[in-house]
Amino acid sequence: MTERTAPQSEHRTVLLRGGEVHSPADPFATAMVVERGHVAWVGSEGAADAFASGVDEVIDLEGALVTPAFTDAHVHTTSTGLALTGLDLSRAASLTQALRLVREHSAARPADQVLLGHGWDATRWPEQRPPHRAELDEAAGGRPLYLPRVDVHSAVVTTALLDLVPGATGLTGYHPDAPLTGAAHHAVRAAAHAAVTPAQRTAAQRAALAHAASLGIGTVHECAGPEISDEDDFTSLLALAAAQPGPRVVGYWAEQVADEKDATRIRELGAAGAAGDLFVDGSLGSHTACLHAPYTDAPGTSGTAHLDAAAVAAHVAACTEAGLQAGFHAIGDAALSAVVDGVRAAAEQVGLARVRAARHRIEHAEMLTPETIAAFAEFGLTASVQPAFDAAWGGDDGMYAQRLGADRARTLNPYAALLRAGVPLAFGSDSPVTPLDPWGTVRAAAFHRTPEHRISARAAFTAHTRGGWRAVGRDDAGVLVPGAPADYAVWRTEELVVQAPDDRVARWSTDPRSGTPGLPDLSPGKELPVCLRTVVAGQTVFAGPNG
Incomplete structure (x- = not known):
């Protein structure tokens, strides 16, 4: 030009x-x-x-x-920046290569620095297993290391990091030589993130926003919360975005609201709503998404429920009364049933019209059924979804099929059915879970691995531009x-x-x-x-x- x-x-x-x-x-x-x-x-x-x-x-x-x-409707900005500037295992083709990358990263970093990485996915490795703790201890040279799985719902860590978290071995989700989940994972994640200095954090945030801008992204929805990051991280990001040219940042803080006092505190943080990753369940990759029937490759488990319908109802009702947008992270079919049952109970309490007007949103919403899709339409819920998930893990040979079996896997991410029902769509990446890649996201929706779930490129483009604005209550933009x-x-x-x-x-x-x-x-x-x-x-x- x-x-x-x-x-x-x-x-x-x-x-x-x-x-x-x-x-x-x-x-x-x-x-x-x-x-x-x-x-x-x-x-x-x-x-x-x-x-x-x-x-x-x-x-x-x-x-x-x-x-x-573009608007990316689900981003973890600091984590994205740390992945861009740190140890990224998303392209590791094997466990052996991943451990080699850990060694190289450890050797290049100051000896007193806690090591952070991201993105491993053992389902793509020939070994079909995550690293054992002893292997990580050796590769990291005995240093503290935090390595979340690609979905960020479980992590492998070194002994040195565990030593920084007193009582971690007694927490729910602790496993002696397997990925940590639940409370144990949250505890080690908090310890690892606490070691990030303000200067490192700012550099990571700048890197993430600059990368987003280079991809034609003008707005990101930061999905933060006490189980994901911390208030300093959230408020510093909003301040940075307001002070320098770059993509807009719309912040969501995932904390339950019980009354107007809670809602006021959410607003004082600068959040657009008490939404985003307010966890109803976990993820399919980590066997923590909450299912009605057990996992095919783990018959003894049906995942983890963090919130039930009563808790969902209380949060939605309180937010609606306070004029605040509510929202949840829900992936499994049982989790989505809990969400719609809870929203229905809230609508009976405060009125359907008020619930619809609030434009509450659900993140991921992968294992939908015709009944839950109809409920999304009835209650005016926005589906904030990530088509790159299907591109990465869909298909008859993908991770979804490994976890659920091919028949259940083919029901996931039914974008065409959502649009036919009149459910608003907003597209995002969940970066760093999948990369910032807006045109790749549009392509993934238009060429969904399950043909009946495909939507037109035009509809996908709209969901990734205007859909993100509508998800925050703006109909005049995008x-x-x-x-x-x-x-x-x-x-x-x-x-x-x-x-x-x-x-x-x-x-x-x-x-x-x-x-x-x-x-x-x-x-x-x-x-x-x-x-x-x-x-x-x-x-x-x-x-x-x-x-």
Whole structure:
């Protein structure tokens, strides 16, 4: 892209022209004007001439695509930054390679530093097991080391880290030579995170937000809480985001609310709601998602229930009364049944209309049934979901099938059924569980491993842009129309297409409906768009070499 720029001013007016602008206001738009942090106009190249002499900056898009910036509706920002700057085991192809990476990481770090890693997944390793404690002790050189599984619901640790947590061996979820879960996991995680200095934390947060901006992400929903991070981490992130150019951060604090006093404290933290990862259960990978029937590969367990329907009802009712958004982490079918039963009880107490108006949200919502989907629609619950989970663990040979059997696994993440029922969708990554990758997320939903759960690329794109804004109660954003916030990204991409109802793809410029703007072809094997520039509220927060 090339620019012609006038002297700097407090409220700059910018004309972008010579590209493709993804806007429902004009499906053939090639130009856009931004003024005072909002979209002022979208239209054709010829009409753009009228603005050229009266703007502060003209950007020649040179054929690039302009879209709304993405919103990632579920992120753990500090953990994402620590994974970006620290030990990342997500690409380890074997237990042997993972242990080698631990040795290399340990050798490169100060001797007095607690070691942090992330991302191992033994289901992908030929050994089919996590490292034993003795193996980790040796690889880490006897130092404290915390290594959560990719889903962050269990972890392997060294003896030296356990020694920093008095009483850990007596806590629920402690296993002498297996991953820690439950209270034992929470205790060692708290000890490991407490060792992160404020400077390390800030560096990690900056790294995560900069990486998000480089991917065309304009907003992230931080899903924090007392069992995940701590208040200092949460408030420091919100302060950092407010003080520097970068993606917006909408914060959720996952703590139960009993009354107005609790709700006031949540608001004073700067949280948009008492939602996010308020755990009803755990994860499938760690055998802690709560199921109606036992795991296929662990017949003696049906997972772990952290909240029952009564606790859900109390939280939803209190939040609704206080005008605060509520929400939960729920993955297993039994956990989702507890959620809908609890929300139903809350609606009977405070009124269905008030519950629907609050736009409460459920994170992950993987093992849905027709009955729970109908309840989501009835109560106006937003499904905050992660299509990359299916891409990573779906299919007849994936982790889901290992844990549940192929038949149950095929029911997971039913996005098409959710949309048919009228359930609002908001897409995210749960980073660092799966990477920040918005176009990859859209592709994963459009090419779901179970064909009947696929949705159109257009619907998936909407869930990853406008859906995230709607999930926080904003209906006027996430779309490039006059009056909307000027949150947009500029992309280098191949020819635009429109996905037809029968899944055929036609050139967008000859689409007979002519009311639908095109999107990049996201078919498997196609190169995904490359971000050239990301803008939030009219301010550039990322510019690549050609942006």
